[in-house]
Amino acid sequence: MSAPAAEKTGSTVRRDPHAALEIIDVSVKFGGITAVSDVSLSARRGQITGLIGPNGAGKTTTFNVITGLQEPTNGRVFIGEREVSHLPPYRRSRLGMARTFQRLEVFGSLSVYENVLAAAEFHHSWSDDATPPRLVANEIVERVGLSTVSEERVDALPTGIARLVELGRALATRPDLLLLDEVGSGLNHEETAALGDLMIELTRDGTAILLVEHDVELVMRVCDRIFVLDFGRLIANGTPEQIQKDPAVQAAYLGADTEEQK
Amino acid sequence: MEIFLSYTVVGIVAGCVYALIATGLVVTYNTTGIFNFAHGAIAMVGAYTYWQFQDDFQGWGINPVISLILVLFVLAPLFGLIVERVLMRPLQGASVDLTLVVTLGLLLFLVGVAQIAWDPNVTRNLPSFFNGAGFNIGYVQVSYHEVVAVVATVAIAISLRILFNNTRTGIAMRAVVDNPDLLAMAGGRPVRVQQLAWALSCSLAALAGILLAPINRLDILLLTLLVVDGYAAAIIGRLRNLPLAVGGAMAIGLGQNYLNGYAHSGFLNRIQFTIPMIVLFIMLILLPQDRLKTASFSGAVAPRVAGLKSSLIWGAVLIVGTYLVSLSLSDINLRTGASGFALALVLLSLLLLTGYGGMVSICQMSMAGLGAIAMGHVASGGSLLGVLAAIGLSGAVGALLALPTLKMRGLYLALATFAFATVMDQAVFTQVFGTGGNLAIGRPHIPGIPTQSDQAWMMVCCIVFTAAAVAVLAVRRSSFGRKLVAVNDSPAACATLGVNVNYTKLIVFTSSAMMCGLAGVLIGGVTKQVDALTFPALLSLVALLLARVGGINTATGVLLGAFTFALFPVFVPHLPHILHNQFLLTGIAAVSVGRDPNGIGGRIAEGAAYLRKAFGMEAKPQFVATGPVAGTAAAVFLEEEANLVSAGR
Incomplete structure (x- = not known):
């Protein structure tokens, strides 16, 4: 009931009319602790948007708010034109959003291929995409480079590969908006480079990617725009060049880097 | 007014027994993280053992006071220690489903043991304390058995409160479930604490069974399931909060007996026995559930599915x-x-x-x-x-x-x-x-x-x-x-x-x-x-x-x-x-x-x-x-x- 009304006013609230995703003034409090505080950000079609910050900065919490797994204390979420603040997670993802998880959420008792196939079947069941799920799964498994392990049970795989399974699963739903939570950690140098290429390739089809990543090199290479979180607050946003020069970012990272290197 | 008072007395007694049950559950849950489904069966076995000791005709005819001391302070704690050592200690850190299987298995095991030891087709009577003697307040009869139930519950509630909040052991008991390793490093002895918890919990269960049996009937299944009624109170206390659990137990006991007293027929009267279960069900719905989380009852590596x-x-x-x-x-x-x-x-x-x-x-x-x-x-x-x-x-x-x-x-x-x-x-x-x-x-x-x-x-x-x-x-x-x-x-x-x-x-x-x-x-x-x-x-x-x-x-x-x-x-x-x-x-x-x-x-x-x-x-x-x-x-x-x-x- 409230959703259509909110949608109407939505267009006046939104700040970035071209955004595939926009969140406005999102705050999350756990008990007395504020995990995310008044964060607004957006991700555009055909671009890779970075979301970086030290551990505990609120990146994953922000992802959870966007996907609907975490109810925010405050704030609104838009996917395209549509306000989704009050939609359950599955309704949001049916608008064309998919994500990966920092703490793995694979289907451990299924094989790699079945993980991707299941996602393709989900998509097939709620979208008007008529492509047979098995074709989609075959293509995706190939594309993310999992062909050699496609019959392995996922809970037997190393973390880095399991993250690629999550990526493949997300891609199998043909998302317009892709949220990647540290999908590159656990990968070696070549694999990371391939991952970067894959992301850039995806944006050419118009996909919007929101990327949480600790690998600064990768972030600076692929991102069009970067938002920086520290202690739940947005401390900077801009192009990779602007972010690298930003004194506030340097302070946050220099302060946190020594801890993270462990 | 007399009717109200007499139902209040019975309700308070029922509430006390529920409180004892809930307390026993909370004690083990708080110290081991295990919800003991078998608690009711332990209470039942406690009541039967007491009957065996003190019954003059079919039992061994031992003095009731000595029997009571033996059951509550020797046998029940001993049983708790055995259960802890044999079944519960290996469950440290186990998944919820395994603890469910083991405690449910223990429940059935005890029911089986009781059915073999005490033929269910033989009628047995467990007398009230003081053979049902009592006194009157106005027109309301109060038995000494009921007085014992209330006094024991109040005493236990107060001493547990002191134990948990004011003694080193009690604080260790609360710490152990959160992180037994950390407690061990801080010089605590997690195993000793958990042994104490199981011994205490079994004594409380036995006491509840012994108080409950004369009020109802000495019957294996009836007693086991009546005690399950007390689980509702434990859930009201979210398995952690003793005062809340005791309050919940009182509310359930009183509510149930007022229904019995004032709804003489019809739907409300018929459901009076199911009140605790209905409360339990509603409490479970109201409890904040874990958000979408992973857990599984079946194996980590399931066999391949047949073609x-x-x-x-x-x-x-x-x-x-x-x-x-x-x-x-x-x-x-x-x-x-x-x-x-x-x-x-x-x-x-x-x-x-x-x-x-x-x-x-x-x-x-x-x-x-x-x-x-x-x-x-x-x-x-x-x-x-x-x-x-x-x-x-x-x-x-x-x-x-x-x-x-x-x-x-x-x-x-x-x-x-x-x-x-x-x-x-x-x-x-x-x-x-x-x-x-x-x-x-x-x-x-x-x-x-x-x-x-x-x-x-x-x-x-x-x-x-x-x-x-x-x-x-x-x-x-x-x-x-x-x-x-x-x-x-x-x-x-x-x-x-x-x-x-x-x-x-x-x-x-x-x-x-x-x-x-x-x-x-x-x-x-x-x-x-x-x-x-x-x-x-x-x-x-x-x-x-x-x-x-x-x-x-x-x-x-x-x-x-x-x-x-x-x-x-x-x-x-x-x-x-x-x-x-x-x-x-x-x-x-x-x-x-x-x-x-x-x-x-x-x-x-x-x-x-x-x-x-x-x-x-x-x-x-x-x-x-x-x-x-x-x-x-x-x-x-x-x-x-x-x-x-x-x-x-």
């Missing part, structure tokens, strides 16, 4: 094998075999719901009971229409039950479904069948197919089970099956991939209930009549444990589990007398074999995979979940055995 070809082949083998065996069986054994397949169908519903879907249910027998009721009431009890009605009614109730419980997992779901089963026992089955009454159930007439003889009915049961098993395996291999497993593995990921997790669970819960409804028809058809004791809550619990022991994620496993139980009357003459109890054996099996999440069926699947490899067959173990092969072997063997036994008589 269509292999499940069809082995299904045919099972049917033909059963037919050949059935040719030479007596009517009694034909009915035993039929009830085995009917029970297997109940367990098969758990394969779908729990094995694949990860949702624990302790009310499958109640669902079967609903099916039997529909069958008996529609079209004079013997038509296919009745079968449809049975499936429909169970499915509908299953869906209604699923709606509020969809968000629950693990322990909470187990408690909620068990509460439902208990309410069905007390408020529905006794009403529908009447106390001591029964309902005639016919075997449906199917044109052109014989169904009426015992042999025909056994074949009907066998074929229905086999068809259902093939169907369940086919569902598991389908896209819906993948969705089901995916929802169990990670509900959060499913939701972010566009899956309506609750809807998926609703469908599974409903289908599972429908299978139970059908099983109810089969069960009813075996004996041709059912009564209030055909589908007790306790049997739902047995069903869950049997499925787990046999293997809750293979069709072979559930068939094995069901037949082990159903064939009990056949092989019992070969067992030593001390083991002549189904509950006892199921309990032992649960706490031993039930620890392996894949059960016996999983072992068979491993063995088959090994053999295939050894014989150089295709390395990929596609149909290693051998389908009903082992079931057939076991069935053939045991049925022949049955034949020998019946021939020998």
Whole structure:
């Protein structure tokens, strides 16, 4: 009931009319602790948007708010034109959003291929995409480079590969908006480079990617725009060049880097 | 006013007993993280042991005070120590489902032990303290027994409060569940603390049992389940907060007795005994549940799912094998075999719901009971229409039950479904069948197919089970099956991939209930009549444990589990007398074999995979979940055995 009304006013609230995703003034409090505080950000079609910050900065919490797994204390979420603040997670993802998880959420008792196939079947069941799920799964498994392990049970795989399974699963739903939570950690140098290429390739089809990543090199290479979180607050946003020069970012990272290197 | 006062007195006493029960539960949950389902059974055994010591005629006639001291301060704590050492200590850090299996197994074990030690057909009386003497306040009678109950509860509540908040041991008890290793590093002794908790908890349980038995009746099942009523109070305290749990216990005790006093007839009066269970159910719904989280009742590495070809082949083998065996069986054994397949169908519903879907249910027998009721009431009890009605009614109730419980997992779901089963026992089955009454159930007439003889009915049961098993395996291999497993593995990921997790669970819960409804028809058809004791809550619990022991994620496993139980009357003459109890054996099996999440069926699947490899067959173990092969072997063997036994008589 409230959703259509909110949608109407939505267009006046939104700040970035071209955004595939926009969140406005999102705050999350756990008990007395504020995990995310008044964060607004957006991700555009055909671009890779970075979301970086030290551990505990609120990146994953922000992802959870966007996907609907975490109810925010405050704030609104838009996917395209549509306000989704009050939609359950599955309704949001049916608008064309998919994500990966920092703490793995694979289907451990299924094989790699079945993980991707299941996602393709989900998509097939709620979208008007008529492509047979098995074709989609075959293509995706190939594309993310999992062909050699496609019959392995996922809970037997190393973390880095399991993250690629999550990526493949997300891609199998043909998302317009892709949220990647540290999908590159656990990968070696070549694999990371391939991952970067894959992301850039995806944006050419118009996909919007929101990327949480600790690998600064990768972030600076692929991102069009970067938002920086520290202690739940947005401390900077801009192009990779602007972010690298930003004194506030340097302070946050220099302060946190020594801890993270462990 | 006198009426109000006297119901208040009785209500306070009931509340005190509930408070004692809840306190015992909270103590162990707080220190070990284990919810002890067997608490009620421990209370029951405590009451019986006390009776044994002090009864002058059938017991040993020891002075009641000495008996009481022996039971409460020596035997109960000792039992707690043994339980801690043998069963609970190895569960440190174990998953919720394993703690469920072990504590439920302990419950059944104790019921079995009590039934062997104290023949349930003999009436026993446990007198009140001071032989029921008391005094009057105005017109209200108060017995010293009731005074003892209240004083003991208040004293215990105060001393526990002091123990937990003001002593080193108590603070260690609270610390130990959060992080036993950290406590050990800080110089605490986690094991000692947990031993103390179990000893204390068992004493509290025994005291509750001894106080409760004279007020009600010394009856094994009644006492075990009455104590379960106290679980509601523990849940009100969220299993952690003692004052809240005690307050909840008082509210339940008083509310129940005011209903008894003021609603003399009608619906409210009838539901008074189910008040604690209803409270428990509502509290569980209101409790904040874990957000979409991962957990699983079945094994980490489930056996491969049988393919269509292999499940069809082995299904045919099972049917033909059963037919050949059935040719030479007596009517009694034909009915035993039929009830085995009917029970297997109940367990098969758990394969779908729990094995694949990860949702624990302790009310499958109640669902079967609903099916039997529909069958008996529609079209004079013997038509296919009745079968449809049975499936429909169970499915509908299953869906209604699923709606509020969809968000629950693990322990909470187990408690909620068990509460439902208990309410069905007390408020529905006794009403529908009447106390001591029964309902005639016919075997449906199917044109052109014989169904009426015992042999025909056994074949009907066998074929229905086999068809259902093939169907369940086919569902598991389908896209819906993948969705089901995916929802169990990670509900959060499913939701972010566009899956309506609750809807998926609703469908599974409903289908599972429908299978139970059908099983109810089969069960009813075996004996041709059912009564209030055909589908007790306790049997739902047995069903869950049997499925787990046999293997809750293979069709072979559930068939094995069901037949082990159903064939009990056949092989019992070969067992030593001390083991002549189904509950006892199921309990032992649960706490031993039930620890392996894949059960016996999983072992068979491993063995088959090994053999295939050894014989150089295709390395990929596609149909290693051998389908009903082992079931057939076991069935053939045991049925022949049955034949020998019946021939020998």
